[in-house]
């Protein structure tokens with residue numbers, strides 16, 4: 259059993275000099291973090307090697323070399339790089355996911371290529387994957403891969419991690435292929451994001467765009483439980499700590515000191531991207547020099563912009579604007595001995611970065627959006643003497659953890675400017691306090707920790723799915739249930755109605771029994787050994803209309819009314835309903851404020867329905883209603899039951915469990931079965947003897963021994979039982 263890491267790019271740099279290929283492992287955070295995994299045993303990392311290789315002979319040679327480094331290449335053509343990578347990944351997904359929808363292009367050819375390349379990755383995985391392997395897929399270039407793999411290998415373990423933000427539903431819904439993207443993401447078992455906000459946005463998109471349900475962060479899709487959770491990525495903090503004392507870094511620091519005598523350094527490092535807020539940062543620095551000329555010759559902005567995607571027009575434009583603004587500030591403010599902005603459009607060796615992290619009194623990181631932002635964490639890890647101030651945009655994932663930074667809104671240039679002044683003047687003891695707290699966070703939640711908790715959780719999710727399967731009353735368990743059924747002489751079967759025998763309908767009046775259901779119930783009642791009891795929260799009049807003529811016992815309104823098949827309707831003695839006069843006006847105000855909601859009045863209960871209310875608003879009002887009612891009902895012997903898109907208020911003595919128990923007392927059954935889907939049915943499951951077959955519909959979190967997925971599976975089981983003795 260091995261683990262296969264999959265990402266668009268392999269963690270390797272291949273260069274060609276004098277006809278010889280040189281392979282260097284890349285030092286990026288992800289490569290370091292996952293190094294502990296992919297270099298072990300026969301584990302693998304699969305991805306694009308970053309160069310275009312057309313001849314198969316050449317490809318084979320490279321493949322062989324990479325294989326020895328536990329790397330497995332997926333070769334892309336220039337067309338694929340243009341359409342799948344530059345196109346759909348960087349011109350469609352990247353802008354939408356970073357809240358720049360106006361930059362997004364929705365081209366069919368981009369999408370087609372994206373789907374094809376994801377498929378190509380799938381094919382490559384199948385060449386090296388074996389049964390039992392775990393696959394961990396990374397980032398926005400491969401959103402379809404989990405679903406494509408799952409379709410062919412339903413039981414395989416798949417993790418997925420998104421390194422960029424997941425946008426709010428309002429943004430995500432713009433993408434023409436939104437449903438296909440989500441369906442395929444749900445092929446994973448565990449979906450990891452940097453922050454809880456990303457998780458919330460993902461779940462809200464999934465539940466609005468696809469017909470799926472979620473309970474907290476668990477999504478049920480195609481009968482599988484998929485988890486979406488935050489795993490804030492960390493860095494190799496030890497590496498950045500120890501780098502600061504290496505010779506090379508010390509030499510770099512000494513050189514920088516020479517040119518930064520008596521000048522405080524404000525450091526900024528990013529890739530060229532409109533999401534990074536580079537122009538706004540320059541504006542804030544400009545404001546500092548304009549408004550506070552005393553800082554002239556006293557501070558300098560050291561700004562590294564790493565070249566990226568600069569063949570794309572938006573990036574070219576951004577680069578030109580940066581050039582212009584930097585030129586403008588420098589030409590206006592520079593003096594004979596001092597330059598305000600040290601701007602480099604290039605990358606540096608990590609030893610230079612480390613020296614800069616050590617030198618800079620202030621690190622200014624102000625992206626408009628950033629999944630995490632590792633530079634901020636690297637700065638903190640490099641401040642081994644606990645001095646220095648980090649200014650961090652609230653739009654970076656890292657701001658959720660590095661709460662002792664000076665947190666700013668990057669659109670508020672004035673606020674960024676004030677934060678810079680605060681940072682430049684911060685007392686050393688405050689710097690120490692803040693930096694120490696951040697250093698503890700960065701040390702504890704380092705990249706190894708990130709990998710470990712992700713992988714542990716992936717295994718846990720798999721175990722949870724398996725325990726779910728074990729409780730599922732699938733074919734094997736049904737055979738056992740049928741056997742027990744066939745040998746029994748006196749059987750009783752309790753059946754809830756809505757959600758158990760029929761599916762949910764937006765209009766409750768429409769959920770009447772159909773021919774198929776009558777047929778099943780008729781077959782069951784034909785066997786004299788069977789005693790069928792319908793236990794429902796519905797009004798007795800409705801149940802009488804639907805089942806009154808059949809040889810079936812009926813418990814209505816959760817037990818307030820009951821009827822034996824050959825008898826009359828009787829109500830539970832001692833119930834009173836004066837309380838309704840007080841509760842009804844409260845419910846009415848909620849109906850007035852919530853379009854689509856309505857009240858149902860039963861003899862001994864009141865129900866507020868919100869099935870037809872706009873998603874989200876109904877839940878919000880339901881919570882509000884429950885907090886309002888909590889105090890009103892306490893001294894009245896009432897009970898509040900939140901159900902599926904309903905809240906029911908009823909007498910506390912009325913309870914499906916109590917009434918079911920009275921049915922059990924009167925006879926000596928050798929086969930007892932109870933089926934139900936909501937939490938009023940839990941009372942029934944709890945009073946059943948241990949030998950009873952208790953079956954929850956739709957979930958396995960229950961006092962019931964087994965579960966079935968939906969009313970169709972219930973009907974399948976009941977029909978097969980009805981046929982048992984006929985065979």
Ligand code: GDG
Nearest residue numbers: 287421422491564604605606607608628629630631632633
């Ligand atoms: C994506 C998400 C998320 C930068 N300049 C040089 C250099 N770097 C290194 C830094 C850092 C890395 O590149 C940049 O990481 P970030 O996290 O800041 O940003 P992205 O590359 O956009 O990454 C981001 C990340 O994925 C991880 O999930 O945090 O939000 O956008 O490690 O040190 N390295 C060298 N020379 C440079 O000039 N050697």
